[in-house]
Amino acid sequence: MNTAQRPTPPNRSRSRNRRSRSPKYATGSTAVFDNLWRSVSEQLPYYRSYPRLVGETGGKDFVLAHASADVDALSTALLRGAFEYQGQKCSAASRAYVPASLWPHVKARLLDDLSALKMGDVRDLSNFIGAVIDKRAYERVNGYIDTARRSGEASIIAGGQCDARKGYFVSPTVIEVLDPRFVTMQEEIFGPVLSVYVYRDEEWPEILKLVDQTSPYGLTGAVFATDRAAITEASAALKFAAGNFYVNDKPTGAVVGQQPFGGARRSGTNDKAGSILNLLRWVSPRAFKETHVPATDYRYPYMKD
Missing domain, CATH: 3.40.309.10 (Aldehyde Dehydrogenase; Chain A, domain 2)
Known part of the structure; x- marks a missing residue:
């Protein structure tokens, strides 16, 4: 998550203890990602901006x-x-x-x-x-x-x-x-x-x-x-x-850097690891405008008699 956190709230330790007692899941499973998503969402008020989560879980x-x-x-x-x-x-x-x-x-x-x-x-x-x-x-x-x-x-x-x-x-x-x-x-x-x-x-x-x-x-x-x-x-x-x-090929063997990988639905966020799409997921765009001849009167031309 590319976000800075605000100061830790007083009840943060209790939240950690609560999460530590949650069920243990297999790494990479949909259940793990669900648990991570829930844990992050519980702390939304303490993030400076909304966290961005990327995950690839499982498949059938x-x-x-x-x-x-x-x-x-x-x-x-x-x-x-x-x-x-x-x-x-x-x-x-x-x-x-x-x-x-x-x-x-x-x-x-x-x-x-x-x-x-x-x-x-x-x-x-x-x-x-x-x-x-x-x-x-x-x-x-x-x-x-x-x-x-x-x-x-x-x-x-x-x-x-x-x-x-x-x-x-x-x-x-x-x-x-x-x-x-x-x-x-x-x-x-x-x-x-x-x-x-x-x-x-x-x-x-x-x-x-x-x-x-x-x-x-x-x-x-x-x-x-x-x-x-x-x-x-x-x-x-x-x-x-x-x-x-x-x-006409088996559904495995994607080569990193050649075939961006990822799926949606319950398989994850489909951010295509190994591609520019994944990189763009983490940047925060900023639109920039500079006016060289600023207005000096609030009236618009159409307002004149």
């Missing part, structure tokens, strides 16, 4: 495939986008929408690649995936997998194994859901779990609305299609669903 990032999509490119993007860094990226692909005409081929390719994927110590560069960050993350991800396993609206078609004997390992997991609003399609998991909803090809217009409305987040998203009209249609329909929108 999508991959949407059109019937014209390239199967191999789509399958590769799903695997890389969902399972690189164990899916512990705010931009990780977490929900996918695949047309029925492509799903058998995409599923076969995806399962084949996953069967060859190695998991283990990150010091062995032949391993594609490692352990999740800690026990808390492990238990949270395992909980979502158990929910899918017990549900009649979802089936685990790959992975689903969790092992905490030596490190917190969760195998890359693909869940096929019957309900497009199943919990794993809506909530941020932050782990190696990809949920897939298979739709009828003719449902494309409805699917565009579904993708936009399913999640409160708006960070990243990707559309796969070789039909340019479909790409244009998806770009327009999903303009608020992803601050970083990808065409």
Whole structure:
């Protein structure tokens, strides 16, 4: 916050104590940013000017495939986008929408690649995936997998194994859901779990609305299609669903300084880190006027008889 504070009010210490007892949240989560925003707003009378808050929180990032999509490119993007860094990226692909005409081929390719994927110590560069960050993350991800396993609206078609004997390992997991609003399609998991909803090809217009409305987040998203009209249609329909929108590529891997990053809705303030937009967020503009021939009479010409 680029603001100077006024002298500390008498009850400031009590406010600090009250905040210190607030729930502990995961760093970078929407809950953390909400808590920061509330804490700052409680102190507004003691700031010289209104604070400016910039934050990027989480996402429920999508991959949407059109019937014209390239199967191999789509399958590769799903695997890389969902399972690189164990899916512990705010931009990780977490929900996918695949047309029925492509799903058998995409599923076969995806399962084949996953069967060859190695998991283990990150010091062995032949391993594609490692352990999740800690026990808390492990238990949270395992909980979502158990929910899918017990549900009649979802089936685990790959992975689903969790092992905490030596490190917190969760195998890359693909869940096929019957309900497009199943919990794993809506909530941020932050782990190696990809949920897939298979739709009828003719449902494309409805699917565009579904993708936009399913999640409160708006960070990243990707559309796969070789039909340019479909790409244009998806770009327009999903303009608020992803601050970083990808065409025929996985929704991760923005390079700082080359691709400004950020999303809106519950994903943050979308101030695009790495761009001039973020810099302008922090400056305070001042308009300057100097009059070289100032008025010396209050009367305007039109006031004369």
